[in-house]
Amino acid sequence: MIAGLGLLVGIILGLMLQPDVPLWLEPYLPIAVVAALDAVFGALRAFLDGIFDDKVFVISFISNVLIAALIVYLGDKLGVGGQLSTGVIVVLGIRIFSNVAAIRRHIFHA
Amino acid sequence: MAPEHTRSTTGGTTELPPQATMGLLNYLTAHSLDEDYAHVSQRQNAGREPQQPRAGLAALVILGLFGLLVATAAVQTSRNAGSEADGNKQLATQITARSAQVDARRSRVTSLRAEVDQLNTQFLQTTAQGRQLTGRLSRLGVRTGSTAVTGPGVRVVVDDNPNATGSTQRVLDRDLQKLANALWASGAEAISINGLRLSNLSAIRQGGSAITVNGRSLSGPYTVLAVGDRDSLPARFVETTHGSAWLDYQSTYGLEFEMTTEASLKLPAANGLKLRYARTPGESR
Numbered sequence: 001m002i003a004g005l006g007l008l009v010g011i012i013l014g015l016m017l018q019p020d021v022p023l024w025l026e027p028y029l030p031i032a033v034v035a036a037l038d039a040v041f042g043a044l045r046a047f048l049d050g051i052f053d054d055k056v057f058v059i060s061f062i063s064n065v066l067i068a069a070l071i072v073y074l075g076d077k078l079g080v081g082g083q084l085s086t087g088v089i090v091v092l093g094i095r096i097f098s099n100v101a102a103i104r105r106h107i108f109h110a
Numbered sequence: 111m112a113p114e115h116t117r118s119t120t121g122g123t124t125e126l127p128p129q130a131t132m133g134l135l136n137y138l139t140a141h142s143l144d145e146d147y148a149h150v151s152q153r154q155n156a157g158r159e160p161q162q163p164r165a166g167l168a169a170l171v172i173l174g175l176f177g178l179l180v181a182t183a184a185v186q187t188s189r190n191a192g193s194e195a196d197g198n199k200q201l202a203t204q205i206t207a208r209s210a211q212v213d214a215r216r217s218r219v220t221s222l223r224a225e226v227d228q229l230n231t232q233f234l235q236t237t238a239q240g241r242q243l244t245g246r247l248s249r250l251g252v253r254t255g256s257t258a259v260t261g262p263g264v265r266v267v268v269d270d271n272p273n274a275t276g277s278t279q280r281v282l283d284r285d286l287q288k289l290a291n292a293l294w295a296s297g298a299e300a301i302s303i304n305g306l307r308l309s310n311l312s313a314i315r316q317g318g319s320a321i322t323v324n325g326r327s328l329s330g331p332y333t334v335l336a337v338g339d340r341d342s343l344p345a346r347f348v349e350t351t352h353g354s355a356w357l358d359y360q361s362t363y364g365l366e367f368e369m370t371t372e373a374s375l376k377l378p379a380a381n382g383l384k385l386r387y388a389r390t391p392g393e394s395r
Contacts, residue, residue: 006170010177018185019178026186033183036176042144043169049143051151054168060144061172065179091138098142 027076028069031085035068036061038092041099048106068092252299252337255309255380259300261337263375264344266293268356269331271364279363281330283316286323288352289334290314296346296353298336302377304328309380324381331366340371 021029039061046052068088075084129137234240234247251257268289271279290308293301301308306323313324320327336343347353347369360367 002170003173006173007177010174010179011181012177013174014178014181014185019182021182021186029179029183029186033179036179039144040173040176042142042147045143046147049147051147053147053150053154054166056144056146056150058168058172060146061176094135094138095142098139102143 027081028072031068031072031088032065034089034092034096035064038095038099039064041096041103045099045102045106048103253310254383255300255307255312256383258307258379259337259375259377261299261375262340262373263298263335263337263371264293264340264347265370265372265375266334266336267331267366267368268334269366271366273364279365281321281332281365283314283321285356285359285365286321286332286334287314288355292347292350292352292356293334293336293338293343295350296338296343298338298343300337300377302335304333305378307378307380309383311383312380335372335375335377337375337377340373344369344371 039057042060043052043057046056071088072081072085075081125131128140132140231244234244248257252259266289268281268285270281274280286303290301290303303314303323306312306326306328308323313322315322317327320329321332322328348357356365356367359365
């Protein structure tokens, strides 16, 4: 309940403020969103598993976002930015899918 | 639920970590949940009753941050898409503007060319020597193909044998060359083939299966217009070597050949004529 409220407030804030993303940060925003999505789904699964913890969620969220952005940044510097982002997306995508599958099992018991 | 990676030693051999034995994809699916959740809950619940987890203020803030991130990314993406569409529209307007510009320049070129011609004749008319030159220039212009010509003449239409089976029954470059040479020899002053004026630098060549004149490909039927004395041209044509050769082609190979006299023919100027040796004084090559 409280979590949904936070999400709603964040989305409304983003839509209302429409913050300007600096140009150097722009390429890392999509990958950061995917990483954050992974952390959020992981947290939801942990919540349903009964092992959710605030601290772990905060740390996993921030480190996920930072590491994803860092990998892409490093790739850009090495000239393999596109390939590395693809790799990150694939890994995070697999994780998101299996986490969502676990959540689905919890909710629908199927 | 929480996968354990323990390094148990069985029978003296060390088991490899799961990353190495499972394969990357299997490992990814099995360890999709952050292992820290399991570790922390194990540590906290050691000796205590398991309790229902609660999302606190930190989770609220982080989820708010997540919402902000998603909204910002969406806004940014839609903004970029808008600017891309703008760019396409700008390019399209630029293209139309530029092509209009090209058209305007082209018409300006034609008007300037006409002006140059007019000034040329005006200048030449001022002196007696110039007047003499004008006559010579126009005569030469007809011969070299640099000026358009109107006058009486003959129209010759030639084409392949309708039932052609081999190359001998088709019109080849050398046949057209012979035709043009025969017309020159029988007193033609200006010749064009399918609307392309022959200058004294024109080449009639075979380019693949097509015949090229002045570097442009033609296809049959070939209409050859020749300006000259229309009363004597056909008679003299038959007397020339190449003219009689063409009559042979007609009877032997079945090539189509038709000559008619015309009261007025209009031949354009040859394209791509350039000065090769003359230049204005002081201009370097």
